[in-house]
Amino acid sequence: MMIKVYGLLLGLAILSQNIYAQRRIIDVHFHSRSAGDYGEIPPPNPVTGKKPNALTNEEICQSNIALLKKYNVVKVISSGSISRNDDYAKVEGQRFISSLEYPDHQNNPLPDTTTFVRLFEAKKFFVxxxxxxxxxxxxxxxxxxxxYLAICERLEIPVxxxxxxxxxNTPYTCCPKFRIGFGRPLSIEPVLIRHPKLKIQLMHMGYPFLEETKAILNVYPQVYxxxxxxxxxxxxxEFHNYLKSLITAGFENxxxxxxxxxxxxxxxxxSIKNIENAPFLTNLQKEKIFYSNAARFYKIH
Ligand SMILES: [Zn+2]
Incomplete structure (x- = not known):
């Protein structure tokens, strides 16, 4: 009997792993980090306590790619410097969509607008x-x-x-100019007014500014x-409560x-597990969150 129970549990575990593995996923917020970005000795994951195993640029690239493959993350919006994004694209050009991060961890200056357009036209970045x-x-x-935003609107570059x-402790450590108020979702509204065709991805769901996030998503359909x-x-x-509120408000697309x-x-x-385990999400809603909404936003076919 015990063997049967173990067998059943093992079967369910394999089945649930397969469900994870089979679902196609797009990760719209991935970072092509380099060794040393977070100090010579990288700190452990603040949630799991696990230290990063990969310590060189090549190891970081390879270990990320292995995980993305394992979880069937078929496309990645890869935010980082042009040179670091190139490293990933060289290995897995189909999977990585280069996104020009600013400011980045190498303190690269923002290219002037002429160079910005030239880099985009040379397909060095798409986002x-x-x-x-x-x-x-x-x-x-x-x-x-x-x-830059005018160029992005004209050339259809998502921001x-x-x-x-x-x-x-962010203002006391890395970033003395950081203020919570500068991260309010409503702060993007003047840009949306000036550039109605600009597509904007509001990162981190505007957390914890739930009401402002709802208002922006409601009034501006081009914002995801x-x-x-x-x-x-x-x-x-807390994550589930916040997400549920956005789903209940009608933003599943x-x-x-x-x-x-x-x-x-x-x-x-x-992160994949925490979404898969959200009890209020239907399978279709999960499919939209993991794949089809991003495919529409980024025109991935
Ligand atoms: Zn962020």
Whole structure:
């Protein structure tokens, strides 16, 4: 009997793993990090406590790719420097869609607008972001960004912007200009007014600004939101409550899976599991979050 029970449990475990593995996934918030981005000795994952095993650029690239393959993450919006995104594209050109991150961990300056267009036309990047402007005490409405946003609207380059909050003590450590208020979802509204055709991905679902996120998604149908970081960094019940509220409000066609794995690859399986286990989501809603909403937003066929 016990053997039968174990056999049944094993069968269910294999079945559930297969369900995870079979579902096609697009990760719209992936980072092509480099060794040393988070210090010489990388800190452990704040949730799992696991230290990153991969310590060289090549190891980081290979271990991420292995996990993406394992979980059937077929496309990735890869946010990072052009050179680091190139490393990934060289190995797995079909899987990675290069996104120009600013500011990035190598402190690369934002290219001037002529170079920006030239890099886009040379297919060095397809998406503009993650724009971590909040860390610099700025918003998307900053006048310095305006010419770039006009180009993005004209050339149909999607823009992805960090919204919400950050790790504890952020203003006291890396980023003295960081303020929570600069991450409010409503701060993108002036840009939406000036550039009605610009497609914007509101990162981290604007967490914890639920009401502002709902308002932006309701009034501006060109805005989508990603679940990244919140789907593994905050307590699962809190993540589920927030996501459920957006689903109940009717936004199941505008929410996209993202890991924001940073330097912790184990965030990928963890975030997938937390969405799969959300008891209020139907299978169709999960399929939309994991794949079809992002496929529509990024014109992936
Ligand atoms: Zn972010």
């Amino acid at each position: 503009f972001g993650e724009l971590g402007l909040q860390y610099e005490g700025r918003t998307l409405d900053d006048p310095k960004l305006e010419p 992805t912007i960090h919204t919400g909050e950050a790790a504890p 939101a990603d679940l990244s970081a919140i789907d593994w960094l905050v307590p699962v019940a 505008r929410l996209m899976y993202g890991s924001d794995q940073m330097i912790w690859e184990d965030a990928i399986p963890l």
